[in-house]
Amino acid sequence: MDIVVCIKRVPAFGAQVPLTDDGLAVDTRHLGFxxxxxxxxxxxEAVRLAAAHGGRVTVLTVGPEEAGEQLRYALAMGAHQxxxxxxxxxxxxPEATATAVLAGLADEPAPDLLLFGDASADAGHGQVGxxxxxxxxxxxxxxxTGIEAExxxxxxxxxxxxxxxxxxxxxxxxxxxxxxxxxxxxxxxxPAAVAVKEGLNLPxxxxxxxxxxxxxxxxxxVTCGPEPGGxxxxxxxxxxxxxxxxxxxxxxxxxxxxxxxVLAELGKV
Amino acid sequence: xxxIVVADGQVVPELPAVARSLASRDEPVEAVAFAGTGVPAGxxxxxxxxxxxxxxxxxxxxxxxxxxxEAWGSALxxxxxxxxxxxxxxxxxxxxxxxxxHAAARAGLPLATNCVRLAGEEDGSGAWRLTRTRxxxxxxxxxELTAPVKLATVAAAVETPQVxxxxxxxxxxxxxxxVPPELARTRVAERVASETGLSLSTAPVVVSGGRGVGGAEGxxxxxxxxxxxxxxxxxxxxxxNNGWRPHRDxxxxxxxxxxxxxxxxxxxxxxxxxWVGCMDSAxxxxxxxxPEAPMMQRxxxxxxGDVHEVVPAVLAEIRRRADGAAGSGRSGVEEPAPAxxxxx
Ligand SMILES: Cc1cc2nc3c(=O)[nH]c(=O)nc-3n(C[C@H](O)[C@H](O)[C@H](O)COP(=O)(O)OP(=O)(O)OC[C@H]3O[C@@H](n4cnc5c(N)ncnc54)[C@H](O)[C@@H]3O)c2cc1C
Ligand SMILES: Nc1ncnc2c1ncn2[C@@H]1O[C@H](COP(=O)(O)O)[C@@H](O)[C@H]1O
Numbered sequence: 262m263d264i265v266v267c268i269k270r271v272p273a274f275g276a277q278v279p280l281t282d283d284g285l286a287v288d289t290r291h292l293g294f295x296x297x298x299x300x301x302x303x304x305x306e307a308v309r310l311a312a313a314h315g316g317r318v319t320v321l322t323v324g325p326e327e328a329g330e331q332l333r334y335a336l337a338m339g340a341h342q343x344x345x346x347x348x349x350x351x352x353x354x355p356e357a358t359a360t361a362v363l364a365g366l367a368d369e370p371a372p373d374l375l376l377f378g379d380a381s382a383d384a385g386h387g388q389v390g391x392x393x394x395x396x397x398x399x400x401x402x403x404x405x406t407g408i409e410a411e412x413x414x415x416x417x418x419x420x421x422x423x424x425x426x427x428x429x430x431x432x433x434x435x436x437x438x439x440x441x442x443x444x445x446x447x448x449x450x451x452p453a454a455v456a457v458k459e460g461l462n463l464p465x466x467x468x469x470x471x472x473x474x475x476x477x478x479x480x481x482x483v484t485c486g487p488e489p490g491g492x493x494x495x496x497x498x499x500x501x502x503x504x505x506x507x508x509x510x511x512x513x514x515x516x517x518x519x520x521x522x523v524l525a526e527l528g529k530v
Numbered sequence: 531x532x533x534i535v536v537a538d539g540q541v542v543p544e545l546p547a548v549a550r551s552l553a554s555r556d557e558p559v560e561a562v563a564f565a566g567t568g569v570p571a572g573x574x575x576x577x578x579x580x581x582x583x584x585x586x587x588x589x590x591x592x593x594x595x596x597x598x599x600e601a602w603g604s605a606l607x608x609x610x611x612x613x614x615x616x617x618x619x620x621x622x623x624x625x626x627x628x629x630x631x632h633a634a635a636r637a638g639l640p641l642a643t644n645c646v647r648l649a650g651e652e653d654g655s656g657a658w659r660l661t662r663t664r665x666x667x668x669x670x671x672x673x674e675l676t677a678p679v680k681l682a683t684v685a686a687a688v689e690t691p692q693v694x695x696x697x698x699x700x701x702x703x704x705x706x707x708x709v710p711p712e713l714a715r716t717r718v719a720e721r722v723a724s725e726t727g728l729s730l731s732t733a734p735v736v737v738s739g740g741r742g743v744g745g746a747e748g749x750x751x752x753x754x755x756x757x758x759x760x761x762x763x764x765x766x767x768x769x770x771n772n773g774w775r776p777h778r779d780x781x782x783x784x785x786x787x788x789x790x791x792x793x794x795x796x797x798x799x800x801x802x803x804x805w806v807g808c809m810d811s812a813x814x815x816x817x818x819x820x821p822e823a824p825m826m827q828r829x830x831x832x833x834x835g836d837v838h839e840v841v842p843a844v845l846a847e848i849r850r851r852a853d854g855a856a857g858s859g860r861s862g863v864e865e866p867a868p869a870x871x872x873x874x
Binding site: 274275276277278287297298299354355356382383384385386387388391392395396400401402403404406439440441442443444445446447448449450458459460463490491492493494495496497498499500502504506507508509510511512513514515516517518520521523524525527529530 | 641675844
C-alpha cells in the first residue's frame with residue numbers, strides 16, 4: 262500500500278506566543294519548529310501500514326525550504342521519501358495550500374492512501390485534506406482515530422465487503438471516529454484519503470540511525486506559487502487574559518485545609 | 531439571503547443572530563436541514579421561527595438518511611447553487627464543519643472556520659471582516675473573506691450581536707436533491723453508542739495530571755480524588771505520550787476541550803496547547819512545585835508543593851471532615867485521624 266502523508270511545519274511554543282511587531286505572524290526567531298501531533302500520528306500509521314502490507318511512504322510538505330527539517334523528521338520515523346513543495350511560506354490560505362499539495366502530488370504515482378492531520382496545528386482550518394481529496398477524486402473521512410486495513414481476499418468488482426465498503430481492488434479500510442454520541446465506523450476501499458487525529462496510535466521517537474539516514478536522504482523539491490484564495494489574514498492577536506492571578510492556598514500538605522475549604526465553597530465536598 | 535445549516539440536528543441559538551446581523555435590511559434568514567438529521571422538521575422549524583428564520587429547506591435523498599460527509603456536502607453545494615445565498619453559516623461542531631468544508635470544496639468557495647466574530651463589509655468591497663481562533667484559541671486571527679457566497683463556521687464563544695429578532699412563521703419546504711450514487715462510499719456504516727456516565731468533556735470536576743505525577747501509578751490518588759469530587763481524571767500530553775494515560779484523557783488543543791466547574795491541574799506546567807483545553811473552566815486549582823509555572827500564575831487557586839504530598843493530604847482532610855460530619859450525629863465512632871498523620 263503506497264501512502265502519501267501531508268505534514269506542515271509549525272512553530273513550537275510553550276507558555277507564551279511571541280508575535281512579530283507588525284502582528285502578521287508568530288515571531289519564530291527564538292522558536293523551534295515541529296509537526297502537529299495529528300500529523301505525527303498520520304506518519305506513524307503510514308509507517309505501520311507499509312510495514313504490515315508492503316508499499317512506500319512519501320511525506321509531503323508545503324512551505325519554505327526549511328520545512329525539509331520536518332520531512333527529515335518523518336523520514337527518521339520510517340517514511341521512505343520526501344517531497345518539498347517550496348512556496349517560501351506556510352502562511353497560505355487553505356485553497357492555496359491545497360493547490361500547492363496538488364502540485365507536489367502531480368509527479369508522484371497515485372497513492373493508495375492519502376493521509377492528513379484533521380487540522381493543522383497552527384492555522385487549524387480543517388480544510389486542506391477535503392480540498393485535496395476532492396480534486397483527486399478520492400473519498401475522505403476526517404477526525405479518524407482508528408484505522409484497520411484488511412487486504413488479501415479480493416472480492417468481485419464492486420462487491421460489498423463485510424464492513425460495508427464497496428470493494429474494487431481488494432483492500433478495505435475500517436475507519437472509526439469518536440462523536441459526542443459514540444463511535445462512527447466507515448468502510449472505505451482504497452484509493453482513499455483519511456484525516457486523522459491524535460490518539461490514533463502512540464508515535465515512535467526516531468532512532469539515532471534513523472536520524473542519520475534521514476539527514477542524508479535526498480528530497481524532491483517542486484516550486485509553486487499558488488494563487489491566493491478568498492480568505493486573507495489581516496493580523497494575529499493574543500486573546501485577552503483577564504484572569505486575576507492565582508490565590509495562594511499554601512504550601513505542601515499544610516495547604517490541605519485551605520484546599521478543602523475551597524472545595525466546600527464550590528459545593529464539591 | 532443568509533442561510534443557516536442545521537447538520538447536527540440542533541439549532542444553535544447564536545447562529546440566527548449572527549446571520550441577521552450580516553443580512554441587509556430586508557434580506558431573509560433561512561435554514562437548510564438534511565432528511566437524515568433525525569429531528570422532525572416541524573420541531574426545528576418551530577425553534578428557528580422563534581429566532582426569526584422564515585423558511586426551512588429540508589433536502590431529501592435516500593443517501594442522506596444516514597450521515598455521510600460527501601453526500602451531505604454535495605447536497606449542500608447543490609442547495610447553495612439553487613438558492614444563491616449571500617452567506618452560509620453553521621456551528622463549529624465537527625460534523626457541521628465537515629459538511630461546510632465538503633460543500634465549499636465542491637462549490638469552489640473559500641470558507642472561514644471557527645469564527646468568534648463576523649461583520650459585514652465596512653468599505654463597500656462586499657467582503658466580510660471576521661476573527662477566527664487559531665490553535666484552539668491560542669491566537670486570534672483577523673481576516674477578510676471575499677467570495678460570491680461567503681461560508682463560515684461559528685464557534686460557541688462567538689460574540690453574539692445585539693440585533694432584534696422578530697419571531698416568524700417558519701415555513702418548511704421539502705425538496706429532493708440529486709446525490710451522485712458513488713458518494714455512498716463515505717456513509718456511516720456502523721455506530722457504536724458510547725457508554726453513558728461521566729465523560730471528560732461533560733464532567734463537572736476534572737482532576738488532571740502531568741509530568742509531575744511521575745508515572746501511571748501516580749494517577750491512583752488522582753482517581754480517588756476525582757471520585758470523591760464527582761469528577762473524572764484528565765491528563766497532559768506528556769502523560770499520554772509516556773503511555774501513563776489513554777489519549778481520551780488528554781486535555782488540550784489536540785485532546786479534549788473542557789469547561790468544568792473545577793479543574794485541578796497536578797504537576798502540569800500550563801503550556802498554551804494545554805491551557806486552551808482547560809481555560810474555560812470556572813475555577814482552576816494548580817498544584818505544582820514551581821511557583822513560577824504558567825499554570826500557577828493563571829489558575830484561580832495555587833498550592834505550591836509536591837503532588838505526592840498535597841493530593842493525599844487533601845484526600846485525608848476530605849475524609850476527616852466527612853467522618854466528622856457523620857460522627858457528630860452518632861456516637862461510638864472512632865476519632866478521625868488528623869490530616870497530618872495520614873501515611874504518605
Ligand atoms: C501542536 C501541539 C499540540 C499540543 N497539544 C497538547 C494538548 O492537547 N494537551 C497537552 O497537555 N499538551 C499539548 N501539547 C504539548 C504542550 O506543549 C506541553 O509539552 C505539555 O502540555 C506539557 O505537559 P506537562 O505540563 O505535563 O509537562 P511539563 O511541561 O514538563 O511540566 C511539568 C510540570 O510539573 C511540575 N512538577 C514536576 N514535579 C512535580 C511534583 N512532584 N509535584 C508537583 N509538580 C511537579 C513542574 O514544575 C512543571 O511545571 C501540544 C504541543 C504542540 C506543539
Ligand atoms: N503547508 C502544508 N503542507 C503540507 N500539508 C499541509 C499543509 N497545511 C495543511 N496541510 C495538511 O492538511 C491538514 C489540514 O490542514 P488545515 O486545513 O490547515 O487545518 C494538515 O493536518 C496537513 O495534513
